[in-house]
Amino acid sequence: MIGLPGRPGPAVIMGRHDDGPARGNVMAGTAPPTPPVAAALPEVGRRERKKLATRAAVRDAALRLAVRHGVENITVEQIATEADIALRTFFNHYSSKEEAVVAAAAAGAEALVVEFRARPAAESVLQALREAVLVVMDRHDAAGRDHLRALRLMRESPSLMPQQMAVLTAQEQALARAVADRVGPPAVEGGPTSIYPQLCAAAALAALRVVLDRWLGHATDPDDAPPLAVLRREVDEALAHLATGLDTVAGT
Amino acid sequence: MIGLPGRPGPAVIMGRHDDGPARGNVMAGTAPPTPPVAAALPEVGRRERKKLATRAAVRDAALRLAVRHGVENITVEQIATEADIALRTFFNHYSSKEEAVVAAAAAGAEALVVEFRARPAAESVLQALREAVLVVMDRHDAAGRDHLRALRLMRESPSLMPQQMAVLTAQEQALARAVADRVGPPAVEGGPTSIYPQLCAAAALAALRVVLDRWLGHATDPDDAPPLAVLRREVDEALAHLATGLDTVAGT
DNA sequence: CCACGAGGATGCACGTCGTGCATTGATGCA
DNA sequence: TGCATCAATGCACGACGTGCATCCTCGTGG
Numbered sequence: 001m002i003g004l005p006g007r008p009g010p011a012v013i014m015g016r017h018d019d020g021p022a023r024g025n026v027m028a029g030t031a032p033p034t035p036p037v038a039a040a041l042p043e044v045g046r047r048e049r050k051k052l053a054t055r056a057a058v059r060d061a062a063l064r065l066a067v068r069h070g071v072e073n074i075t076v077e078q079i080a081t082e083a084d085i086a087l088r089t090f091f092n093h094y095s096s097k098e099e100a101v102v103a104a105a106a107a108g109a110e111a112l113v114v115e116f117r118a119r120p121a122a123e124s125v126l127q128a129l130r131e132a133v134l135v136v137m138d139r140h141d142a143a144g145r146d147h148l149r150a151l152r153l154m155r156e157s158p159s160l161m162p163q164q165m166a167v168l169t170a171q172e173q174a175l176a177r178a179v180a181d182r183v184g185p186p187a188v189e190g191g192p193t194s195i196y197p198q199l200c201a202a203a204a205l206a207a208l209r210v211v212l213d214r215w216l217g218h219a220t221d222p223d224d225a226p227p228l229a230v231l232r233r234e235v236d237e238a239l240a241h242l243a244t245g246l247d248t249v250a251g252t
Numbered sequence: 253m254i255g256l257p258g259r260p261g262p263a264v265i266m267g268r269h270d271d272g273p274a275r276g277n278v279m280a281g282t283a284p285p286t287p288p289v290a291a292a293l294p295e296v297g298r299r300e301r302k303k304l305a306t307r308a309a310v311r312d313a314a315l316r317l318a319v320r321h322g323v324e325n326i327t328v329e330q331i332a333t334e335a336d337i338a339l340r341t342f343f344n345h346y347s348s349k350e351e352a353v354v355a356a357a358a359a360g361a362e363a364l365v366v367e368f369r370a371r372p373a374a375e376s377v378l379q380a381l382r383e384a385v386l387v388v389m390d391r392h393d394a395a396g397r398d399h400l401r402a403l404r405l406m407r408e409s410p411s412l413m414p415q416q417m418a419v420l421t422a423q424e425q426a427l428a429r430a431v432a433d434r435v436g437p438p439a440v441e442g443g444p445t446s447i448y449p450q451l452c453a454a455a456a457l458a459a460l461r462v463v464l465d466r467w468l469g470h471a472t473d474p475d476d477a478p479p480l481a482v483l484r485r486e487v488d489e490a491l492a493h494l495a496t497g498l499d500t501v502a503g504t
Numbered sequence: 505c506c507a508c509g510a511g512g513a514t515g516c517a518c519g520t521c522g523t524g525c526a527t528t529g530a531t532g533c534a
Numbered sequence: 535t536g537c538a539t540c541a542a543t544g545c546a547c548g549a550c551g552t553g554c555a556t557c558c559t560c561g562t563g564g
Binding site: 329 | 531
């Protein structure tokens with residue numbers, strides 16, 4: 001998800017196909033089936049590739065500067081310069097620096113939904129979700145230190161929180177649909193849709209958000225990640241709570 | 253492909269207790285605002301009261317204009333004029349029009365936490381939460397049409413979503429603390445804090461958000477609220493799901 | 505091979521945002 | 535009554551975000 005190329009050059013191309021800046025909030029785009037690791041298909045011409053490259057350059061430049069100087073202390077102009085584009089062009093891709101910074105992280109949430117859908121139908125909803133989380137976690141674990149720094153940036157920048165939540169809710173909708181597809185169509189066609197998919201997706205993502213937040217908070221030293229094993233355990237614990245019910249009375 | 257005021261969109265419980273001078277009508281001596289639950293505050297002098305009044309005036313003016321013209325189509329200057337204050341003064345209270353508009357809603361979420369804390373310890377966490385929700389719901393039901401319009405505004409204004417989520421997460425923290433207090437201190441002093449409070453608070457608020465969102469979505473006609481009974485039922489259903497566990501396998 | 509249409513990158517102008525700084529007037533206090 | 539405080543204001547200014555016209559590159563049909 002995060003990718004921090006050393007130079008503003010052509011970066012990894014990852015999904016995100018929508019045109020036009022998203023006024024005020026984030027994309028809820030359904031990128032064409034672009035599995036986690038995308039391969040350049042002849043589908044896109046040089047033109048499209050250049051556009052994507054520019055987009056990626058902007059995104060990475062934004063993240064790089066934000067990690068180094070803090071989101072509050074950088075201007076869109078600086079990002080544009082770093083990405084070697086005109087100021088005006090920046091707004092052709094993102095409508096604010098916050099959106100650009102968070103965009104780099106959005107892929108993570110998208111990947112989760114993709115992996116979830118890929119799980120066999122035999123698994124229960126929360127089981128499938130757990131496995132999907134593990135897959136995404138492992139993959140991102142390889143991203144290393146830069147990736148961790150980016151996560152901390154997200155966690156500790158108040159001004160990014162809104163954008164993050166926006167991404168999260170967008171993915172919540174996607175996950176809700178995935179859950180609905182998994183449990184099958186409602187008994188009655190056209191009948192009142194069950195609240196279950198939305199509820200489950202919302203609760204699950206909220207749980208994962210809490211877990212990740214706690215995990216990032218555990219670390220006493222910056223750049224020092226608590227063992228991944230801890231994260232796994234807490235994910236399991238949280239999902240287990242959801243699965244078995246989380247009501248409690250005083251003294252328990 | 254995103255900025256359209258469409259289906260997805262969170263909402264927040266909101267209430268509008270107006271204390272301050274409401275444009276063109278009574279502006280009594282401004283008796284100390286009457287928060288959800290009485291609070292004796294003999295401490296406030298005229299100075300503080302005036303400040304609060306100004307704040308309320310700004311908040312209400314923002315909400316009123318936003319409901320009438322849409323958040324996107326109003327400027328801070330208009331709000332300031334409507335509230336009869338200088339432009340600069342606006343920023344002494346809120347840092348953006350979105351914040352001002354949503355501020356009116358924040359009280360709702362705060363009230364929920366307050367009511368939750370007021371529930372007897374004998375009730376389980378989710379029971380207490382349910383009762384608290386009902387209390388807040390009933391109280392706000394009396395607010396009538398304007399209140400409903402405000403809720404719809406929140407739901408359908410993409411640019412407000414970030415601020416709403418900010419309010420929501422703030423209350424999530426407060427609720428998490430309340431839950432922690434309710435279930436009692438951890439067995440081991442200073443030991444690793446349980447994830448339960450945060451998890452529970454996050455899941456519960458996420459559930460309530462989904463329920464409210466669905467409820468607002470049910471209505472086919474604007475200004476026409478689905479019966480409150482439906483809301484109650486869905487709240488119960490959602491919390492019941494959380495209480496008994498929400499795992500499921502295909503075909504269930 | 506070339507002219508032409510589509511679309512991305514830019515430059516420019518402009519209105520709105522949000523903040524720092526200095527000033528004023530009402531308020532609270534000794 | 536004299537003084538300290540603080541909300542409200544006015545002013546200046548840099549950053550933001552968008553509409554519009556233009557230039558240039560890529561993709562295509564002739």
